[in-house]
Amino acid sequence: MADREQVRHLEGMAVEMRRNLLRLALSFDGPVHLGGDMSMTELLIALYHYGMNVDPADIRAAERDRFILSKGHGAVGMYIAMALRGFYEFDDILATYGQFGSAYGMHPCRTQLPALESSTGSLGHGLPIAVGLAFAARQRKQTHRVFTLIGDGESCEGSIWEAANTAGSYGLGNLVGVVDFNKQLMTNLNGNTMNLEPFADKWRAFRWNTIEVDGHDMAAICDVLDNLPPADGNRPTMIVAHTIKGKGVSFMERSIAWHANNLNQEFFDIAMAEIDAAAAKLEGAVA
Amino acid sequence: MSTAVMNSPAKNVVKLGDKAAGRGVMDQVLVDLGTENEDVWTVCADMSTYLGSFRKAFPDRYIDVGIAEQTSVGIAAGLALEGAIPFVAGMAPFISMRSLEQVRSDVCYQDLPVKFVAWYGGLTTGGGSTHNAMEDIALMKQLVNMDVVSVGDPNMVGALMRASMDHPHPLYIRFGVGKGDPCLYDPETISVEIGKGILAREGSDATILAHGDLVFEALRAAEALAETGVNARVVDMYSIKPLDKELLLRCVEETGHIVVVEDHLTFGGLASSIADALMDERVMPRSFRRLGVPQIYSGFGSPQVNWAQYGYDRGGIVAAVIEMLG
Numbered sequence: 282m283a284d285r286e287q288v289r290h291l292e293g294m295a296v297e298m299r300r301n302l303l304r305l306a307l308s309f310d311g312p313v314h315l316g317g318d319m320s321m322t323e324l325l326i327a328l329y330h331y332g333m334n335v336d337p338a339d340i341r342a343a344e345r346d347r348f349i350l351s352k353g354h355g356a357v358g359m360y361i362a363m364a365l366r367g368f369y370e371f372d373d374i375l376a377t378y379g380q381f382g383s384a385y386g387m388h389p390c391r392t393q394l395p396a397l398e399s400s401t402g403s404l405g406h407g408l409p410i411a412v413g414l415a416f417a418a419r420q421r422k423q424t425h426r427v428f429t430l431i432g433d434g435e436s437c438e439g440s441i442w443e444a445a446n447t448a449g450s451y452g453l454g455n456l457v458g459v460v461d462f463n464k465q466l467m468t469n470l471n472g473n474t475m476n477l478e479p480f481a482d483k484w485r486a487f488r489w490n491t492i493e494v495d496g497h498d499m500a501a502i503c504d505v506l507d508n509l510p511p512a513d514g515n516r517p518t519m520i521v522a523h524t525i526k527g528k529g530v531s532f533m534e535r536s537i538a539w540h541a542n543n544l545n546q547e548f549f550d551i552a553m554a555e556i557d558a559a560a561a562k563l564e565g566a567v568a
Numbered sequence: 569m570s571t572a573v574m575n576s577p578a579k580n581v582v583k584l585g586d587k588a589a590g591r592g593v594m595d596q597v598l599v600d601l602g603t604e605n606e607d608v609w610t611v612c613a614d615m616s617t618y619l620g621s622f623r624k625a626f627p628d629r630y631i632d633v634g635i636a637e638q639t640s641v642g643i644a645a646g647l648a649l650e651g652a653i654p655f656v657a658g659m660a661p662f663i664s665m666r667s668l669e670q671v672r673s674d675v676c677y678q679d680l681p682v683k684f685v686a687w688y689g690g691l692t693t694g695g696g697s698t699h700n701a702m703e704d705i706a707l708m709k710q711l712v713n714m715d716v717v718s719v720g721d722p723n724m725v726g727a728l729m730r731a732s733m734d735h736p737h738p739l740y741i742r743f744g745v746g747k748g749d750p751c752l753y754d755p756e757t758i759s760v761e762i763g764k765g766i767l768a769r770e771g772s773d774a775t776i777l778a779h780g781d782l783v784f785e786a787l788r789a790a791e792a793l794a795e796t797g798v799n800a801r802v803v804d805m806y807s808i809k810p811l812d813k814e815l816l817l818r819c820v821e822e823t824g825h826i827v828v829v830e831d832h833l834t835f836g837g838l839a840s841s842i843a844d845a846l847m848d849e850r851v852m853p854r855s856f857r858r859l860g861v862p863q864i865y866s867g868f869g870s871p872q873v874n875w876a877q878y879g880y881d882r883g884g885i886v887a888a889v890i891e892m893l894g
């Protein structure tokens with residue numbers, strides 16, 4: 282179980298991840314998917330720094346937990362969470378991101394970047410791939426879990442539900458999905474055109490063990506990860522994480538414009554001040 | 569064949585290199601077409617911000633299905649079966665690859681007049697290989713009943729959408745980023761017709777045939793070549809299927825040397841169509857070069873950097889022409 286101190290440490294990591302997101306977006310001359318990166322910050326930190334059994338020193342360990350970023354446009358968020366865990370150097374990411382020949386770009390590329398389990402970027406692909414990894418692990422009697430993080434907008438793709446049906450039917454207990462339910466797609470809010478609700482019930486209907494959580498509450502996320510059903514059980518788990526797109530920066534929150542955008546110095550300063558203020562408040566609460 | 573004179577929103581004379589937004593033109597022309605013809609619909613998969621004007625003007629003829637490209641095409645087929653003229657607007661990789669079977673079996677098989685307006689053709693997204701559309705022309709031109717155009721001039725996106733209204737078959741209209749694209753022509757000076765190419769620059773030493781964004785690179789290359797005394801002709805082969813064979817054969821006859829440049833795999837796109845046509849006509853150019861994406865999944869980076877890396881930007885074109893003229 283995560284004690285208070287551990288949770289506090291993870292929250293600090295989340296602050297640092299948001300800062301690095303801003304730093305990278307400022308230095309890169311092009312759009313960065315800040316909205317969805319900020320909404321999954323706590324989730325990625327909790328997975329890479331608490332919930333998943335991964336080791337930067339042994340990236341091919343046979344029974345490491347696997348992670349696939351199904352919402353591949355969140356690659357920057359994943360690189361940064363992994364860098365904080367020791368997989369990569371943030372300075373390398375900062376120096377080369379998005380350039381020809383760099384391993385770090387808008388969508389994760391496994392053939393260029395070690396420690397990734399799969400390339401992604403076209404939506405609706407990661408969950409089916411994760412189902413494949415889960416089948417392989419089960420047949421080989423391996424004990425690790427397969428985690429995948431999907432977008433709610435991404436869940437409009439039929440392939441998500443085809444994979445959901447397969448995992449539910451075959452009872453892949455070693456599969457854990459997390460959905461970043463930020464109620465926004467790229468160009469619309471959920472409910473504006475498409476309506477995903479009742480979202481959690483959809484997963485239940487597909488025979489998934491479905492848990493809802495506040496995706497910005499670190500203690501709550503840790504609690505869910507602590508209480509996952511055994512990997513050799515017969516139901517996949519879906520963690521429906523309620524989040525806010527752009528979380529932590531007022532002008533990015535719930536804004537269509539910040540799905541992906543260029544960050545200039547002026548907006549960077551405002552955003553960083555807000556993150557700093559929230560961090561100071563966190564410090565105060567602990568002290 | 570349908571012709572349309574280009575209808576530019578700008579009053580001023582458009583010069584080579586002026587910037588315009590193909591996606592903005594698309595949205596505006598959709599509104600015009602929707603006003604003129606109440607059977608015009610627009611269907612997209614989470615691309616609403618690029619279709620704001622049409623959506624506002626005709627909310628009851630606008631469908632955004634969320635991120636579900638296959639379904640967007642299936643729905644367009646359904647609409648067309650009821651007599652509608654649907655435009656499916658979206659990113660080239662996902663229209664051409666994700667919904668390929670729907671495009672083929674729902675639309676092309678039934679020869680329905682569904683129009684696909686696809687941006688981010690070639691290596692223009694900067695997003696890496698999941699987002700590059702370097703096979704789309706090969707996939708689309710292979711489909712029976714489908715015609716394929718690839719547009720470099722942003723205003724021509726609109727002209728071809730207009731032309732498509734008299735074209736009762738599936739049509740794939742491809743362009744690049746669709747934002748800040750260089751203009752190629754003053755709209756008053758050219759006419760656009762599915763099945764025709766445009767002689768964009770006269771020349772007698774060699775012909776550079778290009779489509780899409782690479783027409784601009786080819787024109788710049790021809791300027792640079794002129795400074796070295798080489799007179800290169802540039803042809804905008806925006807109509808890849810049907811192909812303007814007459815113009816092609818004329819270029820071979822008059823210039824002998826042929827360079828094909830495209831932001832696409834070098835096999836399967838325009839170069840392959842041209843090679844097929846020349847073989848069928850038993851015409852052998854003095855030399856033949858294809859410039860484009862080799863058999864590789866390219867990395868990240870801007871379109872220009874990618875084009876240069878694989879030798880098909882203006883510099884690469886210049887080098888190829890000089891080399892072939894020996």
Ligand SMILES: Cc1ncc(C[n+]2csc(CCOP(=O)(O)OP(=O)(O)O)c2C)c(N)n1
Nearest residue numbers: 317402403404432433434435465466467614
């Ligand atoms: C198949 C496919 N279609 C379209 C896109 C373009 N796209 C990138 S992100 C995005 C929206 C994703 O929304 P969501 O899954 O909710 O992610 P989040 O809001 O967390 O960023 C879209 C449409 C894509 N990457 N893949």
